[in-house]
Amino acid sequence: MADVLTEIVQPDDLKKFEKIYHEQLYKNDVTPKAQFEYAWCLVRSKYPTDIQKGIILLEELYKTHEEGQRDYLYFLAIGNARLKQYTKALNYVRSFLVIEPGNQQVITLQQTIKKRMEKEGLVGMAMAGGVVLAVGAIVGVGMAIASKVKS
Amino acid sequence: MSAGPYNYSYIFKYIIIGDMGVGKSCLLHQFTEKKFMADCPHTIGVEFGTRIIEVSGQKIKLQIWDTAGQERFRAVTRSYYRGAAGALMVYDITRRSTYNHLSSWLTDTRNLTNPSTVIFLIGNKCDLEGQRDVTYEEASKFAEENGLMFVEASARQMGNRGDNVEEAFLETAKKIYQSIQDGRLDLNAAESGVQHKPSQPGRNNLSADQQASKDNCAC
Ligand SMILES: Nc1nc2c(ncn2[C@@H]2O[C@H](COP(=O)(O)OP(=O)(O)OP(=O)(O)O)[C@@H](O)[C@H]2O)c(=O)[nH]1
Ligand SMILES: [Mg+2]
Numbered sequence: 001m002a003d004v005l006t007e008i009v010q011p012d013d014l015k016k017f018e019k020i021y022h023e024q025l026y027k028n029d030v031t032p033k034a035q036f037e038y039a040w041c042l043v044r045s046k047y048p049t050d051i052q053k054g055i056i057l058l059e060e061l062y063k064t065h066e067e068g069q070r071d072y073l074y075f076l077a078i079g080n081a082r083l084k085q086y087t088k089a090l091n092y093v094r095s096f097l098v099i100e101p102g103n104q105q106v107i108t109l110q111q112t113i114k115k116r117m118e119k120e121g122l123v124g125m126a127m128a129g130g131v132v133l134a135v136g137a138i139v140g141v142g143m144a145i146a147s148k149v150k151s
Numbered sequence: 152m153s154a155g156p157y158n159y160s161y162i163f164k165y166i167i168i169g170d171m172g173v174g175k176s177c178l179l180h181q182f183t184e185k186k187f188m189a190d191c192p193h194t195i196g197v198e199f200g201t202r203i204i205e206v207s208g209q210k211i212k213l214q215i216w217d218t219a220g221q222e223r224f225r226a227v228t229r230s231y232y233r234g235a236a237g238a239l240m241v242y243d244i245t246r247r248s249t250y251n252h253l254s255s256w257l258t259d260t261r262n263l264t265n266p267s268t269v270i271f272l273i274g275n276k277c278d279l280e281g282q283r284d285v286t287y288e289e290a291s292k293f294a295e296e297n298g299l300m301f302v303e304a305s306a307r308q309m310g311n312r313g314d315n316v317e318e319a320f321l322e323t324a325k326k327i328y329q330s331i332q333d334g335r336l337d338l339n340a341a342e343s344g345v346q347h348k349p350s351q352p353g354r355n356n357l358s359a360d361q362q363a364s365k366d367n368c369a370c
Contacts, residue, residue, distance in 0.1 A: 002214055003199050013230040033223065040196065040227050068223075074195045104180070104188060105198050 005081055005112055009044035017041045032065040036072075043079035055079040070096065074106065081113045086122065089113050157348040159203050159210035163327055164344040165320075166231055168256055169241035170249040171220030174275040177306035178241065179217045181316045187307045194219040197231055204321060206328045213324065232263035236336070236344030237271065237323040242290075244274045244303060245282040250290065257297060267336040268344065269326045271319050274303040300326070 021038040024030040035057050042054025055076060062072040073096045081089035093110045097103065167175045176194050181187060183200040198217040203210055216235075218228040232238070238260050242249040253272070260270060272294045274285065287303060294301035300322060304315035330336035331345065338347055 004197070007199075010230055010233065013227075017227070036223075037227050041230075071195050071223075100192060102190070103192050105176075105192070105194060108198070 003112060004078060004109065005116060007044065008046050009041045014041045014045060014050070032061055032068060035061055036068060040075055043075055043082065048083055051079050051082050055083075070099065074109070077106075077109060077113070081109075081116065084120075086113060086117050157212075159212040160348055161209060161211045161328075161331075162346040162348065163211055163213050163236045163324055164234055165213055165215040165237040165239060165323065166235045167215065167217045167239045167241060168228075168232075168260065169220060170243070170246075170252055171222075173220065173241045173243040173246075173249050174306045175217050175220065175239075175241050178239070178273065178275060178304070178316055178319075179215055181306045181309075182320050183215075185309075187309075189307075193221055194224075196224055197228060202320075204324055206321070206324050209328070211324055211328070213320065229259065229263060232260060234342040234344045235264050235268055236327045237269045238264060239271050239273055239319060239323065240299070241273045241275050242285070243276050244285050244290075245276055245279050247284040250274075250285045253293065257299075264344075265340070265342055267327075267330050269323050269330070270297075270299045271323045272299045272301040273315075273319050274301070275306060277303040277315075278305040278308040 017034070017038040018041075021030065021034045024034050039054040039057035039061070042050045042057065045051055045054070058072045058076050058079065062069055062076065065072075073092050077089045077092035077096070079089075080086075080092065090110065090113060093106060093113065096106050097110075100106070167179060169175055171193060176191050176198060177188050179198065179200045180191075183202045194217060196219055200215045200217065201212060202215075203212050205211070216231045218224070218231055240253065240256050240260065242253055244250075257270070260268070272290065274287070274290050290303070291301055293299075300319075302315040302319055304319060306316060327336065327345065331338065336343055336345060338345055
């Protein structure tokens with residue numbers, strides 16, 4: 001089922017933005033825009049090595065391009081969640097929510113990641129410090145419960 | 152969840168497009184959660200929402216991609232247009248510039264979707280009548296000339312015009328469903344934006360299972 005953690009970039013889109021990035025790289029003049037667009041496609045790849053590459057590009061942007069930091073945090077969370085590095089993903093989400101506590105899009109991402117962990121049996125981690133529920137009771141119940149267990 | 156049975160028979164993919172700040176995310180949120188977000192930050196990239204609706208006795212799951220209107224996201228959000236069965240194109244009735252940009256949104260949509268994609272024009276924020284900058288008649292004429300369905304709506308005010316939010320999403324689905332019925336929309340085409348889920352064997356008479364695995368990962 002498609003959602004922000006499972007939809008996959010079209011290969012020709014990935015290639016298109018890769019080409020632009022590499023052309024700029026060759027001239028030693030990479031714009032944040034080209035790097036961001038390429039990274040955004042990479043973290044939506046079905047290949048973990050691409051996602052990892054996207055994460056590195058986003059980390060670099062995060063350090064060097066202050067203007068887009070909230071975007072980079074968001075996609076760093078997505079990239080890490082897709083690699084099943086949930087703890088890291090949730091840390092990025094939390095850093096974001098420190099700056100913008102009420103951001104519904106990011107709260108939804110947090111819920112999506114936690115639901116993912118529950119499905120994969122990582123409930124104990126998702127629930128750390130929160131309410132403990134039986135796995136069976138959680139799976140498939142969706143938003144209503146996810147929002148209750150929001151830490 | 153590759154092992155059904157599904158509690159819906161079709162999935163329709165929608166996109167929501169238009170300038171930043173016109174209320175795309177609020178419309179989506181109103182439709183999926185029935186709540187208004189008074190202070191909504193700009194979308195980062197794309198947001199996603201779903202709701203199951205019913206058309207002619209068939210349960211249909213809408214998978215809705217709400218795209219960011221800010222310019223820096225434009226290039227990549229274009230890739231979400233592909234395979235959309237429905238496109239909700241939104242402007243803000245209190246800001247003329249958002250209306251003036253519609254032709255460019257429409258060109259993009261036409262270029263990146265397929266001929267059967269249903270395009271619905273929404274003039275949002277019609278609760279702000281006092282600040283109106285685009286008349287109903289004018290937008291209505293634009294819609295007619297371009298073969299679009301059209302309503303003015305408000306993501307904020309329920310009752311009255313707020314119901315038009317619901318209408319826009321549902322009428323789009325009805326039109327898509329009609330296209331399937333008359334065979335204008337080919338379910339087997341890779342980018343029709345529609346997936347058929349044979350939920351209750353025997354109850355659906357359309358050919359089964361095509362596409363079920365296309366972008367359907369096992370989660
Ligand atoms: N009065 C009124 N305000 C609205 C309505 N819909 C949205 N708004 C407000 O308009 C602002 C922008 O709404 P959003 O839904 O974030 O706009 P958007 O189109 O998603 O913007 P981007 O994500 O940047 O593309 C928010 O502050 C909303 O509260 C409406 O129907 N009436
Ligand atoms: Mg938005």
